[in-house]
Amino acid sequence: MVTDQPAARPANPRFSSGPCAKNPAFSLDKLADAPLGRSHRAAVGKEKLLAAIEGTREILGIPADYRIGIVPASDTGAVEMAMWSMLGARGVEMLAWESFGAGWVTDVAKQLKLDAVVKTADYGQLPDLASVDFANDVVFTWNGTTSGVRVPNGDWIAADREGLTICDATSAAFAMDLPWDKLDVTTFSWQKVLGGEAAHGMLILSPRAVERLESYTPAWPLPKIFRLTKGGKLIEGIFKGETINTPSMLAVEDYLVALDWARSVGGLEGLIARADANAQAVFDFCDTHDWIANLADNPATRSNTSVCVKFTDDRIKDGAAFAKAVAKRLEAEGVAHDIGAYRDAPAGLRIWCGGTVETADVQALLPWLDWAFNAEIAAQ
Numbered sequence: 001m002v003t004d005q006p007a008a009r010p011a012n013p014r015f016s017s018g019p020c021a022k023n024p025a026f027s028l029d030k031l032a033d034a035p036l037g038r039s040h041r042a043a044v045g046k047e048k049l050l051a052a053i054e055g056t057r058e059i060l061g062i063p064a065d066y067r068i069g070i071v072p073a074s075d076t077g078a079v080e081m082a083m084w085s086m087l088g089a090r091g092v093e094m095l096a097w098e099s100f101g102a103g104w105v106t107d108v109a110k111q112l113k114l115d116a117v118v119k120t121a122d123y124g125q126l127p128d129l130a131s132v133d134f135a136n137d138v139v140f141t142w143n144g145t146t147s148g149v150r151v152p153n154g155d156w157i158a159a160d161r162e163g164l165t166i167c168d169a170t171s172a173a174f175a176m177d178l179p180w181d182k183l184d185v186t187t188f189s190w191q192k193v194l195g196g197e198a199a200h201g202m203l204i205l206s207p208r209a210v211e212r213l214e215s216y217t218p219a220w221p222l223p224k225i226f227r228l229t230k231g232g233k234l235i236e237g238i239f240k241g242e243t244i245n246t247p248s249m250l251a252v253e254d255y256l257v258a259l260d261w262a263r264s265v266g267g268l269e270g271l272i273a274r275a276d277a278n279a280q281a282v283f284d285f286c287d288t289h290d291w292i293a294n295l296a297d298n299p300a301t302r303s304n305t306s307v308c309v310k311f312t313d314d315r316i317k318d319g320a321a322f323a324k325a326v327a328k329r330l331e332a333e334g335v336a337h338d339i340g341a342y343r344d345a346p347a348g349l350r351i352w353c354g355g356t357v358e359t360a361d362v363q364a365l366l367p368w369l370d371w372a373f374n375a376e377i378a379a380q
């Protein structure tokens, strides 16, 4: 039992699951080259937007024939514009195992009013991926940010599918391998794994997704910020940096700085290794302490970004109050900000382990978990 406070604190206590920690080399003066006060349609603005698109392609290894667009309203905007623009052409299957996936189910069932096949699983588990029918369009989240459960790989996705796959990869992109040949629509936001600024979403389309956009017109109206086609043709400019409406050039500059940092740590491979090392430190801690466990039941599905843990000690009287109190102690000590479990998730903690977090900081946090846990057991 640890009662004394650990000697060392994390140098950076930011373990939020979004907006996530800025990269360790970040400082505000790195944004000095932002073309502020200039039109995003001027050459300087367009160059920056195109560099953001092509930098994304380079680091994530996105095929040359996939379109990459910068769109409004962060990841939510990207997912919703895809669903509103493409669904309804054939059957729809929705997979959800935590709150964000559940939000997409609500969109499809209650707003688009589509009669979708809905497959859900409790926090900690995945739905039966083997039962998915890829004659349907399939909407899913690569990494469930609020349960810390990810799909283990893309092997369950049919290579010869007739439907489209629409994948919310916001807490996976830049931390996990994404098999582009299995993904027709992929989305993420800048504020997640690269620690960028919230505002814009990234929408990545396979040639089959473009074919759907050009051959299908949904029955419902589309607001201007969702419109990807004009006269039945893709608006190609969107995928060259001619955004639908005005982007924040400060956020764009910040994303370019984040991409540069990503290159400096070895690109995607380096980023995955950093997230893996961070997550492994938490996994090892759970393995060696019998009062804490990963929320993910199956080790193959454990997230390496949004690592969710639960307290399993019999002495705990009120699980939700206990977890909140532990998070509060850690916050008060300045060793961990924003690590309480998501509001809809089971009681516990969520420790962001994406690549902008330093492994030394995760390692420095773990003895504090021990301290806060024991302090709270004694206090309750």
Ligand SMILES: Cc1ncc(COP(=O)(O)O)c(C=O)c1O
Pocket: 017, 018, 073, 074, 075, 076, 077, 100, 101, 141, 143, 144, 145, 146, 168, 170, 171, 189, 191, 198
């Ligand atoms: C899986 C998932 N989808 C969607 C969102 C919403 O993202 P945004 O606020 O960037 O639109 C989040 C945010 O945490 C998320 O984790």
